Amino acid sequence: xxxxxxxxxxxxxxxxxxxxxxxxxxxxxxxxxxxxxxxxxxxxxxxxxxxxxxxxxxxxxxxxxxxxxxxxxxxxxxxxxxxxxxxxxxxxxxxxxxxxxxxxxxxxxxxxxxxxxxxxxxxxxxxxxxxxxxxxxxxxxxxxxxxxxxxxxxxxxxxxxxxxxxxxxxxxxxxxxxxxxxxxxxxxxxxxxxxxxxxxxxxxxxxxxxxxxxxxxxxxxxxxxxxxxxxxxxxxxxxxxxxxxxxxxxxxxxxxxxxxxxxxxxxxxxxxxxxxxxxxxxxxxxxxxxxxxxxxxxxxxxxxxxxxxxxxxxxxxxxxxxxxxxxxxxxxxxxxxxxxxxxxxxxxxxxxxxxxxxxx
Amino acid sequence: xxxxxxxxxxxxxxxxxxxxxxxxxxxxxxxxxxxxxxxxxxxxxxxxxxxxxxxxxxxxxxxxxxxxxxxxxxxxxxxxxxxxxxxxxxxxxxxxxxx
Ligand SMILES: [Zn+2]
Ligand SMILES: [Zn+2]
Ligand SMILES: [Zn+2]
Numbered sequence: 001x002x003x004x005x006x007x008x009x010x011x012x013x014x015x016x017x018x019x020x021x022x023x024x025x026x027x028x029x030x031x032x033x034x035x036x037x038x039x040x041x042x043x044x045x046x047x048x049x050x051x052x053x054x055x056x057x058x059x060x061x062x063x064x065x066x067x068x069x070x071x072x073x074x075x076x077x078x079x080x081x082x083x084x085x086x087x088x089x090x091x092x093x094x095x096x097x098x099x100x101x102x103x104x105x106x107x108x109x110x111x112x113x114x115x116x117x118x119x120x121x122x123x124x125x126x127x128x129x130x131x132x133x134x135x136x137x138x139x140x141x142x143x144x145x146x147x148x149x150x151x152x153x154x155x156x157x158x159x160x161x162x163x164x165x166x167x168x169x170x171x172x173x174x175x176x177x178x179x180x181x182x183x184x185x186x187x188x189x190x191x192x193x194x195x196x197x198x199x200x201x202x203x204x205x206x207x208x209x210x211x212x213x214x215x216x217x218x219x220x221x222x223x224x225x226x227x228x229x230x231x232x233x234x235x236x237x238x239x240x241x242x243x244x245x246x247x248x249x250x251x252x253x254x255x256x257x258x259x260x261x262x263x264x265x266x267x268x269x270x271x272x273x274x275x276x277x278x279x280x281x282x283x284x285x286x287x288x289x290x291x292x293x294x295x296x297x298x299x300x301x302x303x304x305x306x307x308x309x310x311x312x313x314x315x316x317x318x319x320x321x322x323x324x325x326x327x328x329x330x331x332x333x334x335x336x337x338x339x340x341x342x343x344x345x346x347x348x349x350x351x352x353x354x355x356x357x358x359x360x
Numbered sequence: 361x362x363x364x365x366x367x368x369x370x371x372x373x374x375x376x377x378x379x380x381x382x383x384x385x386x387x388x389x390x391x392x393x394x395x396x397x398x399x400x401x402x403x404x405x406x407x408x409x410x411x412x413x414x415x416x417x418x419x420x421x422x423x424x425x426x427x428x429x430x431x432x433x434x435x436x437x438x439x440x441x442x443x444x445x446x447x448x449x450x451x452x453x454x455x456x457x458x459x
Contacts, residue, residue: 011436023433031436069369069455178455225369225426225455226433263423 015040026220026270041223045215046081052202054213055170057088062168062210064159065093065114065122067107070174072114073224074216078172079118092166093118096158097126098151099134125162127154131315141318153310157302163210175214178221178262181273184280185258193283200280207294208303220273222266361385361394361446365403369454371425374415375407383407396429397440399450414454426453 011021013033021031025040032040049055063078065071075093082089095111098104108124115122128134131154138150163171180200187196198204203213216224265272296302297309304310317324365381372379385402387394397419404412416422420440427434428451429442444450 020432021436022431024435034431221424221455222426225453226428229368229428229451229453260423267423 060090060168062094062171064173067110074174093122094162171212176216181276364449366451371454393443396442
Protein backbone atom coordinates (compact mmCIF):
# COMPACT_ATOMS: atom_id res chain seq x y z
CA UNK A 1 0.00 0.00 0.00
CA UNK A 2 3.07 2.20 0.07
CA UNK A 3 2.32 3.45 -3.39
CA UNK A 4 -1.30 4.21 -2.70
CA UNK A 5 -0.43 6.70 -0.05
CA UNK A 6 2.32 8.57 -1.81
CA UNK A 7 0.15 11.62 -2.29
CA UNK A 8 -0.36 12.07 1.39
CA UNK A 9 3.37 12.53 1.61
CA UNK A 10 3.65 9.29 3.52
CA UNK A 11 2.57 10.96 6.74
CA UNK A 12 2.14 8.56 9.60
CA UNK A 13 -0.99 8.16 11.65
CA UNK A 14 -0.75 10.44 14.66
CA UNK A 15 -2.36 7.84 16.92
CA UNK A 16 -0.35 4.68 16.22
CA UNK A 17 2.66 6.28 14.55
CA UNK A 18 3.04 3.12 12.50
CA UNK A 19 0.66 3.12 9.57
CA UNK A 20 0.09 5.78 6.93
CA UNK A 21 -2.63 8.32 7.62
CA UNK A 22 -5.69 7.87 5.43
CA UNK A 23 -8.09 10.46 6.73
CA UNK A 24 -8.33 13.76 8.51
CA UNK A 25 -10.81 13.75 11.34
CA UNK A 26 -13.07 16.80 11.19
CA UNK A 27 -13.59 16.79 14.94
CA UNK A 28 -9.93 16.90 15.93
CA UNK A 29 -8.07 17.57 12.66
CA UNK A 30 -5.96 14.52 13.50
CA UNK A 31 -4.52 12.59 10.58
CA UNK A 32 -5.16 8.96 11.24
CA UNK A 33 -4.97 5.57 9.58
CA UNK A 34 -7.87 3.39 8.62
CA UNK A 35 -7.45 0.94 11.49
CA UNK A 36 -7.23 3.65 14.14
CA UNK A 37 -10.23 5.36 12.59
CA UNK A 38 -12.45 2.32 13.11
CA UNK A 39 -11.27 2.06 16.64
CA UNK A 40 -11.80 5.70 17.65
CA UNK A 41 -15.06 5.96 15.73
CA UNK A 42 -16.58 3.00 17.53
CA UNK A 43 -15.07 3.69 20.92
CA UNK A 44 -16.19 7.33 20.92
CA UNK A 45 -19.75 6.17 20.39
CA UNK A 46 -19.31 3.69 23.21
CA UNK A 47 -18.09 6.53 25.44
CA UNK A 48 -21.13 8.64 24.52
CA UNK A 49 -23.40 5.70 25.37
CA UNK A 50 -21.71 5.11 28.71
CA UNK A 51 -21.33 8.73 29.79
CA UNK A 52 -24.93 9.57 28.98
CA UNK A 53 -26.25 6.27 30.35
CA UNK A 54 -28.27 5.78 27.21
CA UNK A 55 -29.11 2.13 27.94
CA UNK A 56 -29.69 -0.21 30.83
CA UNK A 57 -28.96 -3.95 30.72
CA UNK A 58 -31.73 -6.13 29.27
CA UNK A 59 -33.54 -3.20 27.66
CA UNK A 60 -35.29 -3.71 24.35
CA UNK A 61 -34.07 -1.10 21.87
CA UNK A 62 -35.69 -0.23 18.55
CA UNK A 63 -33.38 1.22 15.90
CA UNK A 64 -35.23 3.55 13.55
CA UNK A 65 -33.99 2.11 10.27
CA UNK A 66 -34.55 3.92 7.00
CA UNK A 67 -32.05 2.06 4.87
CA UNK A 68 -30.01 5.27 4.64
CA UNK A 69 -26.41 5.69 5.72
CA UNK A 70 -26.92 6.97 9.26
CA UNK A 71 -29.32 4.33 10.49
CA UNK A 72 -27.48 1.57 8.65
CA UNK A 73 -24.17 2.47 10.28
CA UNK A 74 -25.96 2.92 13.61
CA UNK A 75 -27.51 -0.56 13.44
CA UNK A 76 -24.15 -2.09 12.61
CA UNK A 77 -22.12 -0.22 15.23
CA UNK A 78 -24.72 -0.70 17.95
CA UNK A 79 -24.89 -4.44 17.43
CA UNK A 80 -21.07 -4.58 17.47
CA UNK A 81 -20.81 -2.55 20.67
CA UNK A 82 -23.62 -4.51 22.28
CA UNK A 83 -21.57 -7.68 21.76
CA UNK A 84 -18.17 -6.21 22.51
CA UNK A 85 -19.12 -4.39 25.70
CA UNK A 86 -21.89 -6.70 26.88
CA UNK A 87 -24.63 -4.08 27.00
CA UNK A 88 -27.12 -6.92 27.25
CA UNK A 89 -29.55 -5.19 24.89
CA UNK A 90 -32.17 -6.78 22.67
CA UNK A 91 -31.94 -4.85 19.42
CA UNK A 92 -34.66 -4.52 16.79
CA UNK A 93 -34.89 -2.73 13.47
CA UNK A 94 -37.99 -0.59 13.05
CA UNK A 95 -38.91 0.84 9.67
CA UNK A 96 -41.76 2.95 8.44
CA UNK A 97 -43.23 2.27 5.02
CA UNK A 98 -44.69 5.57 3.90
CA UNK A 99 -45.89 4.06 0.65
CA UNK A 100 -43.69 5.89 -1.84
CA UNK A 101 -43.35 3.77 -4.97
CA UNK A 102 -39.86 3.50 -6.39
CA UNK A 103 -38.31 5.07 -3.35
CA UNK A 104 -39.46 3.60 -0.10
CA UNK A 105 -39.96 0.12 -1.43
CA UNK A 106 -36.33 0.13 -2.61
CA UNK A 107 -34.88 1.44 0.63
CA UNK A 108 -36.93 -1.13 2.56
CA UNK A 109 -35.18 -3.83 0.57
CA UNK A 110 -31.94 -2.48 2.02
CA UNK A 111 -33.34 -2.75 5.54
CA UNK A 112 -34.48 -6.30 4.84
CA UNK A 113 -30.92 -7.18 3.84
CA UNK A 114 -29.67 -5.55 7.05
CA UNK A 115 -32.08 -7.74 9.00
CA UNK A 116 -30.28 -10.81 7.68
CA UNK A 117 -26.76 -9.37 7.72
CA UNK A 118 -26.87 -8.22 11.33
CA UNK A 119 -29.33 -10.83 12.57
CA UNK A 120 -31.65 -8.17 14.01
CA UNK A 121 -35.43 -8.74 13.88
CA UNK A 122 -37.21 -6.19 11.69
CA UNK A 123 -40.67 -4.67 12.08
CA UNK A 124 -42.17 -2.56 9.32
CA UNK A 125 -45.18 -0.35 10.02
CA UNK A 126 -46.96 1.23 7.09
CA UNK A 127 -48.92 4.45 6.67
CA UNK A 128 -51.49 2.43 4.77
CA UNK A 129 -52.15 0.16 7.74
CA UNK A 130 -51.98 2.90 10.36
CA UNK A 131 -53.79 5.70 8.57
CA UNK A 132 -55.46 4.16 5.55
CA UNK A 133 -53.41 6.38 3.23
CA UNK A 134 -50.06 5.94 1.49
CA UNK A 135 -47.84 8.97 0.84
CA UNK A 136 -48.45 8.44 -2.88
CA UNK A 137 -52.19 8.75 -2.28
CA UNK A 138 -51.74 11.77 -0.02
CA UNK A 139 -49.62 13.54 -2.62
CA UNK A 140 -52.20 12.74 -5.27
CA UNK A 141 -54.79 14.44 -3.07
CA UNK A 142 -52.88 17.47 -1.77
CA UNK A 143 -50.14 17.96 -4.34
CA UNK A 144 -46.49 18.45 -3.55
CA UNK A 145 -46.83 21.64 -1.57
CA UNK A 146 -47.50 20.52 2.00
CA UNK A 147 -46.72 16.84 1.88
CA UNK A 148 -43.78 17.22 4.27
CA UNK A 149 -46.18 18.15 7.06
CA UNK A 150 -47.85 14.79 6.58
CA UNK A 151 -44.57 12.94 6.26
CA UNK A 152 -43.19 14.42 9.46
CA UNK A 153 -46.27 14.03 11.66
CA UNK A 154 -47.20 10.59 10.40
CA UNK A 155 -43.68 9.21 10.56
CA UNK A 156 -43.13 10.29 14.15
CA UNK A 157 -46.35 8.70 15.27
CA UNK A 158 -45.76 5.60 13.14
CA UNK A 159 -42.39 5.05 14.84
CA UNK A 160 -43.99 5.33 18.27
CA UNK A 161 -46.70 2.87 17.30
CA UNK A 162 -44.17 0.47 15.84
CA UNK A 163 -42.13 0.78 19.02
CA UNK A 164 -45.20 -0.08 21.06
CA UNK A 165 -45.84 -3.15 18.90
CA UNK A 166 -42.26 -4.29 19.40
CA UNK A 167 -42.57 -3.50 23.10
CA UNK A 168 -39.25 -1.69 23.07
CA UNK A 169 -38.13 0.51 25.94
CA UNK A 170 -36.40 3.07 23.76
CA UNK A 171 -35.91 4.13 20.19
CA UNK A 172 -32.54 5.16 18.81
CA UNK A 173 -32.23 7.24 15.68
CA UNK A 174 -29.28 7.96 13.41
CA UNK A 175 -29.27 11.74 13.79
CA UNK A 176 -25.66 12.87 13.55
CA UNK A 177 -23.83 16.01 14.67
CA UNK A 178 -24.42 17.73 11.32
CA UNK A 179 -28.16 17.04 11.58
CA UNK A 180 -28.35 18.44 15.07
CA UNK A 181 -26.36 21.57 14.19
CA UNK A 182 -28.70 22.10 11.25
CA UNK A 183 -31.75 21.73 13.47
CA UNK A 184 -30.33 24.19 16.02
CA UNK A 185 -29.96 26.76 13.25
CA UNK A 186 -33.44 26.10 11.89
CA UNK A 187 -35.02 26.46 15.29
CA UNK A 188 -33.23 29.78 15.77
CA UNK A 189 -34.34 30.93 12.31
CA UNK A 190 -37.93 30.01 13.18
CA UNK A 191 -37.78 31.49 16.66
CA UNK A 192 -38.84 28.14 18.01
CA UNK A 193 -37.34 28.27 21.48
CA UNK A 194 -39.20 25.24 22.80
CA UNK A 195 -37.73 23.01 20.14
CA UNK A 196 -34.35 24.69 20.26
CA UNK A 197 -33.81 23.55 23.81
CA UNK A 198 -35.04 20.04 23.08
CA UNK A 199 -33.28 19.39 19.83
CA UNK A 200 -29.81 19.11 21.35
CA UNK A 201 -30.82 16.67 24.07
CA UNK A 202 -29.29 13.28 23.51
CA UNK A 203 -32.39 11.66 25.00
CA UNK A 204 -35.85 13.12 24.52
CA UNK A 205 -39.40 12.12 25.27
CA UNK A 206 -38.66 10.58 28.63
CA UNK A 207 -42.08 11.79 29.79
CA UNK A 208 -43.76 10.35 26.69
CA UNK A 209 -44.55 6.78 25.66
CA UNK A 210 -41.15 5.92 24.19
CA UNK A 211 -37.95 7.85 24.90
CA UNK A 212 -35.70 8.45 21.92
CA UNK A 213 -31.98 8.87 21.87
CA UNK A 214 -29.27 9.80 19.44
CA UNK A 215 -25.99 7.94 19.94
CA UNK A 216 -24.48 9.82 16.94
CA UNK A 217 -25.05 13.22 18.53
CA UNK A 218 -21.32 13.98 18.42
CA UNK A 219 -20.50 11.95 15.31
CA UNK A 220 -19.65 13.88 12.16
CA UNK A 221 -21.44 12.96 8.99
CA UNK A 222 -18.14 12.80 7.15
CA UNK A 223 -17.03 9.93 9.37
CA UNK A 224 -20.34 8.11 9.07
CA UNK A 225 -20.07 8.27 5.29
CA UNK A 226 -16.47 7.12 5.24
CA UNK A 227 -16.93 4.39 7.84
CA UNK A 228 -18.55 1.80 5.58
CA UNK A 229 -16.21 2.53 2.74
CA UNK A 230 -13.43 0.05 2.32
CA UNK A 231 -10.76 2.04 0.65
CA UNK A 232 -8.77 -1.02 -0.29
CA UNK A 233 -11.37 -2.90 -2.27
CA UNK A 234 -13.56 0.04 -3.27
CA UNK A 235 -16.53 -1.83 -1.95
CA UNK A 236 -18.76 -1.16 0.94
CA UNK A 237 -17.07 -2.48 3.97
CA UNK A 238 -18.59 -5.04 6.30
CA UNK A 239 -21.55 -5.43 3.99
CA UNK A 240 -22.86 -2.07 5.06
CA UNK A 241 -24.96 -1.29 2.09
CA UNK A 242 -27.25 1.65 2.24
CA UNK A 243 -29.68 3.39 0.01
CA UNK A 244 -28.94 6.89 -1.18
CA UNK A 245 -31.55 8.19 -3.52
CA UNK A 246 -33.32 11.35 -2.67
CA UNK A 247 -37.01 11.26 -1.83
CA UNK A 248 -39.04 12.05 -4.91
CA UNK A 249 -41.36 14.29 -2.92
CA UNK A 250 -40.11 17.85 -2.75
CA UNK A 251 -37.40 18.27 -0.19
CA UNK A 252 -37.64 21.22 2.14
CA UNK A 253 -35.69 24.04 0.50
CA UNK A 254 -35.30 26.06 3.68
CA UNK A 255 -33.70 23.11 5.41
CA UNK A 256 -31.56 22.53 2.34
CA UNK A 257 -30.10 26.03 2.66
CA UNK A 258 -29.37 25.51 6.35
CA UNK A 259 -27.64 22.25 5.48
CA UNK A 260 -25.48 23.88 2.87
CA UNK A 261 -24.58 26.69 5.24
CA UNK A 262 -23.44 24.13 7.83
CA UNK A 263 -21.33 22.35 5.24
CA UNK A 264 -19.76 25.65 4.15
CA UNK A 265 -18.90 26.46 7.75
CA UNK A 266 -17.48 22.99 8.26
CA UNK A 267 -15.16 23.42 5.32
CA UNK A 268 -13.75 26.60 6.81
CA UNK A 269 -13.69 25.38 10.39
CA UNK A 270 -14.82 21.82 11.13
CA UNK A 271 -15.31 22.60 14.84
CA UNK A 272 -18.22 24.85 13.85
CA UNK A 273 -20.59 21.87 13.94
CA UNK A 274 -19.82 20.98 17.55
CA UNK A 275 -19.84 24.65 18.48
CA UNK A 276 -23.33 25.16 17.09
CA UNK A 277 -24.54 22.16 19.09
CA UNK A 278 -22.89 23.65 22.17
CA UNK A 279 -24.64 26.98 21.53
CA UNK A 280 -27.96 25.18 21.23
CA UNK A 281 -27.33 23.39 24.51
CA UNK A 282 -26.47 26.61 26.28
CA UNK A 283 -29.69 28.33 25.34
CA UNK A 284 -31.97 27.70 28.25
CA UNK A 285 -35.67 28.12 28.12
CA UNK A 286 -36.89 31.11 30.06
CA UNK A 287 -39.72 30.30 32.40
CA UNK A 288 -42.00 32.75 30.63
CA UNK A 289 -41.97 30.73 27.41
CA UNK A 290 -45.21 28.84 27.41
CA UNK A 291 -44.79 25.13 26.91
CA UNK A 292 -47.76 23.10 25.73
CA UNK A 293 -49.32 20.80 28.29
CA UNK A 294 -49.35 17.13 27.43
CA UNK A 295 -52.59 15.20 27.34
CA UNK A 296 -53.89 12.48 25.07
CA UNK A 297 -55.77 12.60 21.80
CA UNK A 298 -59.49 11.99 22.29
CA UNK A 299 -59.66 10.04 19.10
CA UNK A 300 -56.63 7.76 19.05
CA UNK A 301 -55.07 8.09 22.49
CA UNK A 302 -51.70 9.33 21.25
CA UNK A 303 -50.00 12.04 23.32
CA UNK A 304 -51.33 15.45 22.39
CA UNK A 305 -51.57 18.90 23.90
CA UNK A 306 -54.80 19.53 22.06
CA UNK A 307 -58.10 17.70 21.80
CA UNK A 308 -56.97 15.78 18.77
CA UNK A 309 -53.41 14.90 17.90
CA UNK A 310 -51.83 16.37 14.83
CA UNK A 311 -52.09 13.12 12.87
CA UNK A 312 -55.81 12.86 13.57
CA UNK A 313 -56.38 16.45 12.46
CA UNK A 314 -54.48 15.82 9.25
CA UNK A 315 -56.36 12.57 8.68
CA UNK A 316 -59.69 14.25 9.28
CA UNK A 317 -58.78 16.74 6.57
CA UNK A 318 -57.74 14.01 4.15
CA UNK A 319 -60.82 11.91 4.79
CA UNK A 320 -63.16 14.89 4.43
CA UNK A 321 -61.41 16.11 1.33
CA UNK A 322 -60.10 19.21 3.12
CA UNK A 323 -56.39 18.42 3.09
CA UNK A 324 -55.35 21.92 4.16
CA UNK A 325 -56.77 21.24 7.59
CA UNK A 326 -54.07 21.22 10.21
CA UNK A 327 -51.30 22.47 7.97
CA UNK A 328 -49.28 25.33 9.31
CA UNK A 329 -48.47 26.29 12.83
CA UNK A 330 -51.10 25.99 15.56
CA UNK A 331 -54.12 25.71 13.40
CA UNK A 332 -55.87 22.77 14.92
CA UNK A 333 -59.57 21.97 14.92
CA UNK A 334 -59.92 23.38 18.38
CA UNK A 335 -57.55 26.18 17.84
CA UNK A 336 -58.26 28.84 20.35
CA UNK A 337 -54.77 28.75 21.77
CA UNK A 338 -52.47 31.65 22.13
CA UNK A 339 -49.90 32.31 19.48
CA UNK A 340 -46.93 30.95 21.29
CA UNK A 341 -48.42 27.55 21.94
CA UNK A 342 -46.81 25.44 19.32
CA UNK A 343 -48.30 22.57 17.43
CA UNK A 344 -49.21 19.67 19.61
CA UNK A 345 -47.20 16.49 19.81
CA UNK A 346 -45.48 15.27 16.77
CA UNK A 347 -43.18 18.15 17.43
CA UNK A 348 -41.78 16.74 20.60
CA UNK A 349 -38.27 15.99 19.55
CA UNK A 350 -35.82 16.92 16.93
CA UNK A 351 -37.50 17.31 13.63
CA UNK A 352 -36.42 14.90 10.95
CA UNK A 353 -34.01 16.00 8.32
CA UNK A 354 -35.50 17.42 5.23
CA UNK A 355 -38.38 15.17 4.63
CA UNK A 356 -36.85 13.86 1.47
CA UNK A 357 -33.99 12.30 3.29
CA UNK A 358 -36.30 10.02 5.22
CA UNK A 359 -34.25 9.86 8.32
CA UNK A 360 -36.45 9.73 11.34
CA UNK B 361 -4.02 9.28 -18.58
CA UNK B 362 -6.12 6.37 -17.38
CA UNK B 363 -8.13 7.05 -14.25
CA UNK B 364 -10.83 5.19 -12.39
CA UNK B 365 -13.55 7.47 -11.05
CA UNK B 366 -16.20 6.29 -8.68
CA UNK B 367 -19.34 8.14 -7.63
CA UNK B 368 -21.32 7.23 -4.55
CA UNK B 369 -23.85 8.41 -2.00
CA UNK B 370 -26.25 9.50 -4.74
CA UNK B 371 -23.74 11.33 -6.97
CA UNK B 372 -23.93 8.46 -9.45
CA UNK B 373 -27.41 9.68 -10.29
CA UNK B 374 -25.83 12.73 -11.88
CA UNK B 375 -23.95 10.55 -14.34
CA UNK B 376 -26.51 8.11 -15.74
CA UNK B 377 -26.55 6.07 -12.50
CA UNK B 378 -23.16 4.59 -13.38
CA UNK B 379 -20.96 4.31 -10.30
CA UNK B 380 -17.61 3.40 -11.76
CA UNK B 381 -16.12 5.12 -14.78
CA UNK B 382 -12.84 4.08 -16.36
CA UNK B 383 -11.78 7.17 -18.23
CA UNK B 384 -8.95 8.49 -20.27
CA UNK B 385 -8.22 12.12 -19.48
CA UNK B 386 -5.92 13.80 -21.94
CA UNK B 387 -3.65 16.61 -20.90
CA UNK B 388 -3.64 19.83 -22.82
CA UNK B 389 0.09 20.01 -22.61
CA UNK B 390 2.29 17.00 -21.99
CA UNK B 391 4.42 18.97 -19.57
CA UNK B 392 1.50 19.98 -17.39
CA UNK B 393 0.50 17.89 -14.46
CA UNK B 394 -3.11 16.97 -14.02
CA UNK B 395 -4.46 18.23 -10.72
CA UNK B 396 -7.73 17.52 -8.96
CA UNK B 397 -8.76 21.02 -9.95
CA UNK B 398 -8.41 20.08 -13.62
CA UNK B 399 -10.12 16.77 -13.07
CA UNK B 400 -13.19 18.40 -11.54
CA UNK B 401 -13.63 20.57 -14.62
CA UNK B 402 -13.17 17.51 -16.82
CA UNK B 403 -15.74 15.53 -14.85
CA UNK B 404 -18.26 18.34 -14.96
CA UNK B 405 -17.86 18.65 -18.72
CA UNK B 406 -17.67 14.98 -19.63
CA UNK B 407 -19.49 12.89 -17.04
CA UNK B 408 -22.08 14.97 -15.22
CA UNK B 409 -25.34 14.83 -17.13
CA UNK B 410 -27.62 16.76 -14.79
CA UNK B 411 -27.66 19.11 -11.81
CA UNK B 412 -23.93 19.97 -11.84
CA UNK B 413 -24.56 22.16 -8.77
CA UNK B 414 -24.98 18.97 -6.76
CA UNK B 415 -21.39 18.11 -7.60
CA UNK B 416 -19.55 21.41 -7.71
CA UNK B 417 -19.72 24.82 -6.13
CA UNK B 418 -17.40 27.35 -7.72
CA UNK B 419 -14.29 25.49 -8.80
CA UNK B 420 -14.39 23.06 -5.88
CA UNK B 421 -16.64 20.14 -5.04
CA UNK B 422 -19.79 21.10 -3.25
CA UNK B 423 -19.26 21.14 0.51
CA UNK B 424 -20.43 17.80 1.81
CA UNK B 425 -18.86 15.81 -1.04
CA UNK B 426 -16.02 13.60 0.20
CA UNK B 427 -13.10 12.94 -2.10
CA UNK B 428 -10.70 10.02 -1.79
CA UNK B 429 -7.63 9.75 -3.98
CA UNK B 430 -6.10 6.27 -3.92
CA UNK B 431 -7.73 5.25 -0.64
CA UNK B 432 -6.85 8.50 0.99
CA UNK B 433 -8.87 11.52 2.12
CA UNK B 434 -7.90 14.32 -0.28
CA UNK B 435 -7.62 16.66 2.68
CA UNK B 436 -4.31 14.92 3.32
CA UNK B 437 -3.00 15.35 -0.20
CA UNK B 438 -3.74 19.00 -0.83
CA UNK B 439 -7.34 18.87 -2.06
CA UNK B 440 -7.55 20.78 -5.37
CA UNK B 441 -3.77 20.82 -5.70
CA UNK B 442 -3.45 17.04 -5.50
CA UNK B 443 -1.62 15.89 -8.62
CA UNK B 444 -2.85 12.80 -10.37
CA UNK B 445 -0.95 10.05 -12.09
CA UNK B 446 -1.81 7.26 -14.46
CA UNK B 447 -4.04 4.56 -12.91
CA UNK B 448 -5.07 6.67 -9.94
CA UNK B 449 -8.46 5.99 -8.40
CA UNK B 450 -10.62 8.94 -7.37
CA UNK B 451 -13.81 8.46 -5.36
CA UNK B 452 -16.51 11.07 -4.84
CA UNK B 453 -19.15 10.40 -2.18
CA UNK B 454 -21.97 12.76 -1.38
CA UNK B 455 -22.90 13.04 2.26
CA UNK B 456 -25.98 15.06 1.46
CA UNK B 457 -28.43 12.33 0.58
CA UNK B 458 -30.25 9.87 2.69
CA UNK B 459 -30.42 9.20 6.38
ZN1 LIG C 1 -3.11 4.50 13.28
ZN1 LIG D 1 -42.09 14.45 2.41
ZN1 LIG E 1 -55.05 11.16 17.46
